[in-house]
Amino acid sequence: MTKFVLFAAPAVVALAPTCSQAAQVWVAPSAVKIRPGVTPPAAASASATLSAAQNEFEAFQVVVTGAATGVSMALEALDDGKGHVISGRDVTLYREALINVTQPTGGDGAAGIWPDALVPDVDPVVGEKRNAFPFDVPAGESRAVLVDIHVPETAPAGTYTGTLSVLGGVTAQVPVTLEVWDFGIPSTSTLRSSFDMAWNGPCMGHGDGSCSNVTAEQQLRARYLQAALDNRISINRPTYTSPVNSTGTGSWSDYDLYAGPFLSGTANTRLKGAKVTSTQIQGTARTTSAGVKAWSDHFKARGWSGVLFNYICDEPPQTCAWTDINPRIAASRAGDPAIPTLVTTTSAELAQNGITGVDLVVPVINHMEDRPGTAYAGSQRARYGPTIWWYQSCMSFGCSGVGPGYDYTNGSGWPTYAID
Numbered sequence: 463m464t465k466f467v468l469f470a471a472p473a474v475v476a477l478a479p480t481c482s483q484a485a486q487v488w489v490a491p492s493a494v495k496i497r498p499g500v501t502p503p504a505a506a507s508a509s510a511t512l513s514a515a516q517n518e519f520e521a522f523q524v525v526v527t528g529a530a531t532g533v534s535m536a537l538e539a540l541d542d543g544k545g546h547v548i549s550g551r552d553v554t555l556y557r558e559a560l561i562n563v564t565q566p567t568g569g570d571g572a573a574g575i576w577p578d579a580l581v582p583d584v585d586p587v588v589g590e591k592r593n594a595f596p597f598d599v600p601a602g603e604s605r606a607v608l609v610d611i612h613v614p615e616t617a618p619a620g621t622y623t624g625t626l627s628v629l630g631g632v633t634a635q636v637p638v639t640l641e642v643w644d645f646g647i648p649s650t651s652t653l654r655s656s657f658d659m660a661w662n663g664p665c666m667g668h669g670d671g672s673c674s675n676v677t678a679e680q681q682l683r684a685r686y687l688q689a690a691l692d693n694r695i696s697i698n699r700p701t702y703t704s705p706v707n708s709t710g711t712g713s714w715s716d717y718d719l720y721a722g723p724f725l726s727g728t729a730n731t732r733l734k735g736a737k738v739t740s741t742q743i744q745g746t747a748r749t750t751s752a753g754v755k756a757w758s759d760h761f762k763a764r765g766w767s768g769v770l771f772n773y774i775c776d777e778p779p780q781t782c783a784w785t786d787i788n789p790r791i792a793a794s795r796a797g798d799p800a801i802p803t804l805v806t807t808t809s810a811e812l813a814q815n816g817i818t819g820v821d822l823v824v825p826v827i828n829h830m831e832d833r834p835g836t837a838y839a840g841s842q843r844a845r846y847g848p849t850i851w852w853y854q855s856c857m858s859f860g861c862s863g864v865g866p867g868y869d870y871t872n873g874s875g876w877p878t879y880a881i882d
Contacts, residue, residue, distance in 0.1 A: 485530040485599065485632040492521035496558065496606035498575050502527055509637040510609075510626075516646030517615035517733065519693070523558075523606045524626060524636055528599030532630035535583075535595065535607050540622040540640055548622055548640070551732055552612040556580035557594035558605070563882045568859025569874030571882040578881045580608055586692070586732060587685050596630050611640065612732050619644035649733035651694040656740040656771075656851065659686065661702045673702060680720045687724050687738070692731050696738035696769075700724055704745025710756030718764070725766045741766070742773045743801075749790050754797025771802045771822065778807060784815040791819040806853065808838075809845045824851045827877055828858070854878060 488506035490496060502525070514520040526533055539549035558577040566573050583594040599605045609626065619642050626636040660666070664682045665673040673679040679702055690697050700721035706712035723729035727737040747753025754772060761767040772794045775782040782790075791803050802821035805812070808829050812820060823846055830852050832838035843850070855861070858876035 486527040487628050487632060487634040487636065488525050488527070489636065490523040490525055490606065492523060492608065494523070495577055496523060496525050496604055497577065498560065498600075498603040498605070500525075500527075500604045502604075508634070509639070511639045511641075512611070513641040513643065514611070514613050515643045516613050516617055516619075517649060518647055519610060519612050520640070521608055521610045522638075523608055524628065525604050525606045526599050526628065526632060527602075527604045529601035530599045530630065530632040532596040533599060533605070533632060534629045535609075535626060536629070537609060537624055537626040537638065540611070540624040540638060542618070542620040542622045542642075544618075544620070546618055546620070546622075548611065548614065548617060551586050551589070552614055554586045554610045555583040555594065556608040556610065557583075557597055558608060561881060567880035567882050568878070570876075570878070571859060571880060573882070576881050577606060587688050598631075609638075613640070613642050615646050615649070615734065617642050649731070649736040650727070651696075651739055654739040654851075655694070655696045656698040656742070657690065657695055659683070659697050659699060661699070665702075680716060684720050684724075684729075687721075688729055688731055691724060691729065691736045691738060692733055694733070694736070696740050698738075698740050698742045698773075699744055700738070700741065701744070704743075704747055705760075706745075706747050706753060706756045708746040708750045708753050710747065710750075710752035712756075714760055722764070725764070725769065737769075739769055740771060741769045742771055742804075748772050748774070749793060751793045751796035754794050754801060758798035758801060767800075771804050774803050774805050774820070776806050778805065778811075778815075784817065787815075787817050788819070791817075795819065804851075808842075810837075821847075822849065822851055823847075824853060826857055827852050827854045 486502050488502045488508060489510045510522040512520045512522060524535060535555055537553055537555060539547050539553065541547045559579040559581050560575050561578045563571070563573050563576055581594045582592050584590070585592050597605060622640040622642060624638045626638055628634040628636065662671055662673050664686055665671060665679045668682060683700070683702055687697050687700055701717050704712070705714045705717040724738050725741065727735040743754060743757045747757060757770060758767065761770050774790045774794065775787050778784050778787060787805060794801060794803050803819060804822040804824060805820045806824045808825045809823050812823060825842070829838040829842065831841050854877045858878035859880055
């Protein structure tokens with residue numbers, strides 16, 4: 463779905479804060495990174511005009527260029543004047559926290575202060591107040607707040623308006639106009655995604671890399687699943703351990719408790735009924751027919767089998783030998799021939815190593831259409847079947863030390879998740 467964010471161009475709002483230098487409040491599109499040194503453009507807007515479908519998220523940024531102290535913001539609701547209101551969890555304000563990048567990440571990167579983490583005013587996952595506000599803005603610097611609006615699937619088409627209030631050391635009223643189109647988009651994305659999250663990623667990020675508190679880890683991971691799914695992203699390992707081992711024995715109780723709602727569409731997501739679009743077989747079960755069959759049987763019984771895939775090997779020969787792959791595929795087929803097999807590599811490397819039977823061949827994005835003069839120059843789409851996934855890696859900005867064939871020195875112009 464293409465989104466449109468339009469901004470009128472009145473003069474920047476110049477206000478009279480408690481500081482000695484006049485502060486300014488202005489509006490920016492959602493995709494622009496507002497770094498501290500950014501100043502208001504000549505045609506900066508003081509209002510936001512957006513368009514979105516029913517059940518779509520749309521966002522914009524409100525920026526304060528200081529000096530200003532004790533700044534807070536609030537947008538209570540948007541309404542169409544006919545009794546239809548967008549409010550509550552459907553309107554979330556996030557202060558954009560800053561992080562210091564000490565050295566550039568590859569050719570496109572730049573050291574310095576970058577906006578990254580989004581700190582909500584009220585956490586939309588659990589409804590708790592957070593510490594987004596108030597915040598201070600030093601003289602001559604800018605700070606941004608992301609305003610994220612979800613149009614309820616039941617919202618009638620029409621024009622919705624509201625006012626965002628800026629309070630504290632600087633005050634302003636920012637008019638917001640949202641045009642809701644007369645069609646909706648589904649809660650579950652029709653474009654499948656498969657984002658991996660390390661087994662101990664959440665607990666490591668929250669101070670316990672060993673995941674010593676199993677219940678807390680599972681609950682925390684579920685929050686990440688919910689946040690991702692509300693952005694139409696599927697995390698492919700919903701629990702941090704596999705429910706069964708290579709013999710197919712174990713317990714599904716925790717998996718069903720924590721992963722089940724996201725597979726069944728019963729989780730408390732803002733996108734009502736949203737389901738993950740891909741889930742991988744976890745642990746040693748993926749390498750044996752008994753393990754694969756156990757996953758297949760359980761998913762069929764619960765009505766989840768359409769999302770399951772078997773991640774046979776990641777970037778061979780880095781994580782497994784080429785000779786490991788065909789036996790693993792055979793074991794997977796014996797467990798359930800309908801479960802797609804996946805290897806992150808190229809079709810050329812599979813052929814060179816005598817590998818057959820891979821349903822999802824997943825090349826790194828650099829190898830889908832590389833630069834002229836390289837082995838993968840031009841579109842490689844015709845080399846793959848009717849369905850293809852691809853991914854971005856550190857090859858987008860340089861993988862020094864990873865190994866032959868994986869270092870990429872000209873790391874610029876590629877998609878990347880690096881902050882800078």
